[in-house]
Amino acid sequence: MTASAPWILGLTGGIGSGKSAVAAHFANVGVHQVDSDQVARWVVEPGKPALDAIAVHFGDDILLADGSLNRPLLRERIFDTPDERKWLEALLHPLIREETWRYLAEGTSPYAILVSPLLVESGQWRNVQRVLVVDTPEHLQLQRTALRDGVSEDHVRSIIAIQAKRDDRLRHADDVLINDREPVWLQQEVERLHRFYLTLRGGKP
Structure with a gap:
């Protein structure tokens, strides 16, 4: 810092x-503030590598017709399956952390x-x-x-x-x-x- x-x-x-x-x-x-939930949405927008990895892991039905993430279905898939939740966290947490600290550092x-x-x-x-x-x-x-x-x-x-x-x-x-x-x-x-x-x-x- x-x-x-x-x-x-x-x-x-x-x-x-x-x-x-x-x-x-x-x-x-x-x-100035950054909401990690908002960052979590940014990193899985269409065109981002994380979304492609999620589609490969969970199947193409995890995507909506417009190519965006089917969040309710994803929540359903991981809610009662700790291993799947851990996989998702291992993918997303480093990306979320990187974006989060970048935005926080921009604060005045x-x-x-x-x-x-x-x-x-x-x-x-x-x-x-x-x-x-x-x-x-x-x-x-x-x-x-x-x-x-x-x-x-x-x-x-x-x-x-x-x-x-x-x-x-x-x-x-x-x-x-x-x-x-x-x-x-x-x-x-x-x-x-x-x-x-x-x-x-x-x-x-």
């Missing part, structure tokens, strides 16, 4: 925790944010200077996600089960934002954290 490069804050949280809302508030105060704000639901699981936490975990009680995770995605709470529980355990995320946290109140309060908390982060150098007091 050069003297002019931003230090990197890793932002994570379980499904339905509200990390996207937190990220949006940070963006509103001018903080004093710090930049890596938004990643798999910050802990993927080991990305080792490459950031500070970790902010958005935490919320499980019953709120279930309610929010079921309402947002139109799925059952049992389905949400199955997703939670394959993410990092709550205690694992919290163990890696430098800061924890408990998102169990109204949106206005959440925005105020983000602004408070932003003011604090602006006082840091390299993510440290």
